[in-house]
Amino acid sequence: MNAKVIYATITGNNEKLADLIIERLSRNHIATVKEEISLSDPETLLNFDLIILVPYTYDLGALPDEGLDFYDDLATLDLTGIKYAVAGSGDDFYGSDFCKAVDIFDLAFQATNATKATANLKINLWPEATDLPLIDQFVADILK
Numbered sequence: 001m002n003a004k005v006i007y008a009t010i011t012g013n014n015e016k017l018a019d020l021i022i023e024r025l026s027r028n029h030i031a032t033v034k035e036e037i038s039l040s041d042p043e044t045l046l047n048f049d050l051i052i053l054v055p056y057t058y059d060l061g062a063l064p065d066e067g068l069d070f071y072d073d074l075a076t077l078d079l080t081g082i083k084y085a086v087a088g089s090g091d092d093f094y095g096s097d098f099c100k101a102v103d104i105f106d107l108a109f110q111a112t113n114a115t116k117a118t119a120n121l122k123i124n125l126w127p128e129a130t131d132l133p134l135i136d137q138f139v140a141d142i143l144k
């Protein structure tokens with residue numbers, strides 16, 4: 001199995017979350033490519049068995065600006081047979097908009113016919129030690 005982990009970050013929280021996920025994939029001997037979203041060509045997703053997206057949320061539930069092209073291109077793809085999962089760090093101060101980009105990307109992947117590997121994971125701000133069991137579980141569920 002090979003995997004691609006795509007992240008969007010401004011202040012580093014989502015890149016840290018992506019790194020923690022990649023660390024756990026590596027422990028399970030999954031060869032993983034890490035890519036920043038604005039540098040990621042969705043066409044290349046077809047070469048992977050598993051895609052994990054890790055976006056931040058901005059401006060009351062908005063997608064990262066630098067991820068808008070990726071989001072639009074996703075709508076043109078058929079990812080049948082490919083597994084995906086979405087995780088993200090947001091700020092729970094934003095209430096119902098907490099990590100909204102995670103849910104929006106989840107719906108975009110569902111529309112590609114990719115297979116959802118596990119429930120969306122939402123982390124508040126910097127991933128703390130108390131978040132690690134959730135991240136462990138997220139990756140374990142994906143690899144089941």
Ligand SMILES: Cc1cc2nc3c(=O)[nH]c(=O)nc-3n(C[C@H](O)[C@H](O)[C@H](O)COP(=O)(O)O)c2cc1C
Nearest residue numbers: 009010011012013014058059060061090091098099
């Ligand atoms: C102007 C602004 C708007 C934000 N809007 C949201 C939001 O709607 N929902 C949310 O969950 N977090 C929101 N956040 C918080 C960021 O998503 C959060 O700090 C996140 O951890 C940043 O990730 P990063 O360090 O990878 O850039 C906002 C932050 C700023 C500065």
